[in-house]
Each structure stands twice: as structure tokens, then as C-alpha cells.
Amino acid sequence: MSLRGKALENNYAIDMRGITKRFGQVVANDSIDLKINRGEILALLGENGSGKTTLMNMLSGIYQPDDGEIYCNGERVYIRSPKEAFEHGIGMIHQHYKLIEVFTAAENIILGLDEEKMDLSKTSEKVRDICRKYGFDVDPSQKVYDMSVSQKQTVEIVKVLYRGADILILDEPTAVLTPQETQKLFTVLRNMKADGKAIVIITHKLHEVMEVSDKVAVLRKGKYIGTVKTSETNPQALTDMMVGHAVTLNIDRPRYDNPQKKLIVENLTCIDEEGVKKLDSVSFIANTGEILGVAGISGSGQKELLEAITGLYPVKQGSIRFINKEGNEVELVGKTPMKIRQTGVGMAFVPEDRLGMGLVGSMGMTGNMMLRSWRNGKGALLRKKPPEELANRVLEELEVVTPGVDYPVRRLSGGNVQKVLVGREISSQPEVLMTAYAVRGLDINTSYTIYNLLTEQKMKGVAVVYVGEDLDVLLELADRILVLCGGQVAGIADARTTTKEEIGLMMTQFSTKGAE
């Protein structure tokens, strides 16, 4: 501890030199140099798979570098576990929170500490001090299961501060927050910065980088590209650094001439196994030639809504009607997925869990194309030719990078996995196309490929339902935005005229009711 106090002014809080990390043949980090200053917010920017999290995991003791050196306050260190990271004052807030639901905030905060005596009241006092100092809003005696996502995140941050960390790393901290919560978090980060802490946020959201950071370090495909001052750059320049070539950041949003009703959902109510209402009288209409965006905090019923429409989630009440080409209404409630398909309802679904629900990870592209067609043909034998042709077509048209159509899709990169899935679903020539978090984890290029594919489908007269988490994208891509909050429809807004703040407010509209 005393070493840290004596640290010289001109020393970096963290100085990583030539860090290399390999996973199999993949070089996740290739000889990266990174310097982190005190009293500064550094944004670590890069596309998914560029090695940001891997690099930070080596600081927090989760991975060991294969090569390179780490200096903390000018002194060479070896960080072999998260515990040792804390000894050097390094704390990381991971994307997926690691809290025990049935414990209180204070209990979670002291969990794992070797203190002589567990004194919860003293802990609570110290927690309140930290909260006052930086402007957090946490009740130490509140149970974690009663907390909202942003409160849980706050507990994680306080936990790290409680352990005396003065170098904080936050992995995609705003991914699950509403715009209002994000602002609150940024205020806290600025307070910590003023207190002389070194802060790193891992992100790929450019507008947040511009708003909160002092410096931006960019990684691309495992390589360090450079560090720039935020005040001296702009989103377009940063994107070009991230991707390596110029990219246009605009999504084209043409209007479709003659939208017709395609899917009518009325008073849809779903209850899960524990008897909790997941959807509460949801009503809306999806039209042809339209992208209907669905916004909401994660877990507001998005998953259940799409699964109920596809016949995968039991419906308690309500009606889901599909209007077929002849103009007749077909009731979908009470039908199995197979029955829905056999009734001639052209519905495609790109689920959130790509490998766990949309695809068979251990099979190749051919085997996965078969997932829609394996029943075709008479007799007991499989027909492998048509799916193989389809696989080759998808491979070509969407430029899937794979050693071959029989190479297990589990081993493909996230973007290619999604291309296989979206390619198969679009190839079925659907009338309704539903996607859940279709660009999660994808790089910018692939994301735009997906946006373009969806818009293309829309202009063909498909009713597209797009569940998304990035409000900026929803506002640019969708025609209308349906906001879910606690399983209810908080409102449906015209995406061309509404604002991010308006959507953000709707997302938390019933939150007081939901907490009961």
C-alpha cells in the first residue's frame, strides 16, 4: 500500500508493454501497448472481437499474458488472480454482474474479504461514505433481487471502490442502462475522475465515447491502433480507426408505398412457470413494408413476445392473428410451431440465443439449413442436396467466412454465425420476419449488412419486427417503435419524430409498479 502512495507524479497508473495473448490460433492481443493515467477517463474502443475485454481481463487477473510486461505505478507486476489485482488497486466491473441475489448490497460488498470480524453496520457506514463522496444511490440493506439493473451495477462499482481500487475498469457499462441511467453513471464517473482515480471504459458506442472520455485508445483485430484526445477527434474519424477504412454511418430508411396489416396482436398475456406475468395485455399491429422496432430494458417481455408469436411460449390469454395472402385471418394462439408452419404462415424468427436456439452449433451450414427443411420429401431418409445448395448460396450471398459448409458453425465468429442464421430465415421468403438483438456482438460492417438486409426485406413488403437495445439504431432503422415496460406496452412512437429521451422515459414508465 505504501508503495502506491509514493508513486511519482509522472508515472502512469498502468503501463502495458507488448502484451500478447493467444487463444489457439487466434491472436486476441498482438503486442499491445497501453498507458492509463490517473484523473482521466480512457475509453477503450474497438469492435467486438478486437480484444478489448481480453486486454482488460489481463489487468484484472483473469488471464495471464503470453508475452509482454505490465507496470503498475512504475513497478513491474504479475497479476495472477482478481485478488492480486485488488492488491494493486485494480478493480473491474464485468459486463455480467457477479452478485448474489439473496444477499443485501452490504453483504455482497464484503463477500470474499478476509476481514477479522464481519461487521455489517460498519460496512454499511463505509458504503454510505463512498456513496456520498461520489454521488451513488444505494441502500446497503437492500436485497439484490429487489434492485434494478442500474442499481446492481452501482453495487458492483461500490464493491470495487470498497476494496480500495483506484484503477477502475468498466466493461460495456451502458449496455443495459436507459439513457437517463447512463447520464447518472457518467456523473459518478466524472466525480471519481475528479478524485484522481484512473478509469477505463470498454465500449463500442461512439456518442458515449465523445461525451464522457478524455482520451480514446483504439484496438482493431487484436492490434493497438493508437490513442487520441477526445477533444481532437470526431465519431467518423474514430470509426475509420476502428474499422480500418472509411465507413458511412447512415442507415437508409425508405418508405414503403402501401402498408397493409399483417400481424394483429390483441390483449396478449403470458405467465411463466412461477406465475409471474411476463406479458400483460399486449396489443399492436405489425404492417407490411414496415420495421416495427421493439425497445425496452432487457427482460421487459421482448423474448416472451417473440416466442409467443412463434408458438414457443404458452399464451394465457389474447389473440395473435396472421393475415395471409388471401386476406384471411389465421389465429396462431394454441398452435405448435410445426402447425403454424404447416398452416402456411410464412414466419421467420432470428432468436436472441443464436447457437442455443436458432442453430445447431455442432453441425455445419448444411445441417443448419436443414433445420427448416429436414421434413421435406417422402420416406425416412434425409435429403441433403437442397440444404447443401442453400448453404452454398447463403455462403456466397452473405460472404460467410467458413472453411466449408460442413464446418461446425459453433466455431465461426459471431458475425458469421448470425449471417448463417439470418440467411436461412430470409431464404424461407417470410411474410413476417422477427429478430431479437440481431446485431448484438457484431462488428460495424456486419451490423450494417444486417440493417440493409432487414430494410431490403421491408421494401419487399415483409413485416419486420426488430427487438433492439441500441436506441440510436432503433431511431434510425425502424418506422415505428413499440416500447415495452414490465411486460406492458408503454407506448408506440413514430420513429421519425420521437426522441431518445421520450423512449427512455417510456422504458421506465411502470417501474414503480414492477418493483412490488
Add this chain to the structure above:
Amino acid sequence: MGTETKTPFVRLAKRAEMAPRKIWLIRISSIIIALILGCIPIILTGNNPVSAYGVIIQGSLSRPIYVRQTIKIAVPLLGCALAIAPCFKMRFWNIGAEGQITMGAMVATYFALFWVDKVPHVPLLIIMFLTAAIAGGLWALIPAFFKAKWNTNETLFTLMMNYIAIGIVAWLQGGPWEGRKGSQLIPMFDKAARLPTVLGVHCGWIIVLVLVLLMYIYMNKTKQGYEIAVIGDSVNTARYAGMNVGWIIMRTMFISGAISGIVGFIIVSGANFTLYKGVANGVGFTSITVAWLSQLNSFAMIAISMMLGILEKGANTLQTKMQVPASIADIITGILLFCMLSSEFFINYRLIFRGRKEVKA
């Protein structure tokens, strides 16, 4: 602080995909390592491992009669491994083959004892074959039904069903089907209820080899085999694709139980010519090893079941010739399984020792 801290002595790193040929090479070398490790218990019993392995080979393969006996051991192992394969592919842990064999054997025995006068030789065998398959299948269907309906734990359920099946046979053996009063034995089958021999071994070996081919086609070329593979990968994906998961679980378990039942028929009608409560004799469990070691590949199962047959037959000779306990075969089988399973670890990971620079692949 002060003390020098270093990186850990050894670290794990995930490997890139290996060529299938190299993977099988690793698996075969793990068998060789297992045979070398198997020398340790042989040495501990005070014998020369080289001559002991010699005796094992000699005792199982040196003469046609030995080969026939070895094949007799391998046939039920192979058949039962084929039965288990589709369940394991589906990640349905059916460890109830023992009971399914017993039920098949029991029903076959019923016809062998009480229909032998009414039906001629070949039709009787066909009846025994079919009813044994149905009995084994129905017995396997019970845990599958509960799994499909209420998601009960199939591992415990199938295991418990074994003891019930064995208990029923024990009761028949001492009660209704007892031959000479007080003997606690069921009478030997009439000639008409015994499987004919082909090339000196009961024709069960032909049945099992046909099953190898059928199972290979079923698993790799049919719609049902595809459904099984999808469920084994992800139940949610199967539901998403519109598969009726519960129905497929029950259907697959029926097929699995039916094959086990056929194995039961082959054992009573081809080898034992009678029924007793230990009729399955651990085949239902040993075949799990066979299925696992062969990575559920039907053709690899032929080699693995022969290997275990050689070990078991050879170990019996070992016991009479060198006074080494025959259970040495079980120990070596255990070492084999251990080595094969750890070879999967080395296929997926490699170790990096401290201070060693990595060599670029």
C-alpha cells in the same frame, strides 16, 4: 512485498481445431499408454507384464475356439453399445440397458419354455426375437415417458429400473418358472429355442453386424437421426425447429430398449440357454464404456468391443496360467477409459510451461 512473483508454472491454452486423422492418432496412442500403465498392476502381482500380455493375446486369439469364445463375449457388448448410442447422442443418459436386456431375455424365455411345443424352430426364434425387442422397448419407454412428461431425472430412473427387472427374474427363478423344485433354476432351453451356429459361433454375431450397419444409416442418413442429433445439441433449437421433443425422446428410447431386448434374446438363446437374474452380467454397463470409447461411431464399436472381449477372455486364461486374478481385465479396462477420456482433454487443450516461448504452429 519484496518476493519475486512470477507467472504460474503451467498454464492451459485452448487448441485450434485438429485434423480428424490426428485426433484418432491421439486416441490410439492413449490406448497404447493405457496398456503400458496396465503393466503396473501386473507387476504388483509379481508377474512379467510382457508375458502376461502375451498370455492374454494367446488365450483369446491363438486358436479358433478361443477366437469364438472371444467373439461370444464381444457380441452382446457391441449390440448393447449400439442400443445406447442414439440415447447418448441425444444426451439422454440411459444407464438402464442392463434392465432392458433382462426384460428382453425374460420374455424370450417365456416363449422358449411354454411355446416350444406349439411352434416350429424358425418361427419360434422369430417370435422370441420380436417379443424380446418389444419387451425391452416398453421397459425403456417408462423412464422416457416420465422424462417427456415431467422432466424426471433419467439417469436415476433408468438405473432403478434395472433392479426392478432383475428382481422380477429372481422371483420367476425361485417361483413360477423354477424347474426342479428347490433348485432355484429355470430349466435349460429345448434345442428348438436355441440360436443356430454359423462358423462355430451362434448367429447373434450376424444380427449384431446387421445392426451396426442399420444404426449407422439411422444415425447419419435419416430424418429421425437428424432429430436426435439436434436434440443432443440443444433442446431449444429442436423446439424452435418445430420438433416434438417429448415424442422423439420416447421413440428413441423405445428403439434403444428394443435393441437391448434383442441382445437379451441373443444371450439366453445363443449363449446361456437359460434365464437367471444375472443374465445381463454387467453388459449394460460395460457397453457404456464401449459406446463412449468409440465416440458413438458404430464401426469403431466393433473394434472396441473386440478389444474388451480379448481382455476379458485373455484375463481368464491369465488366471489359470499365471494365477493373476482375472479382475486385472477390469482394472485395465478402467485405465483404458481413463486414458481415452483424458486424451479428449489433450485434443482440446495444450499446456504451456513457464519460461518456454511458444512455438508458432
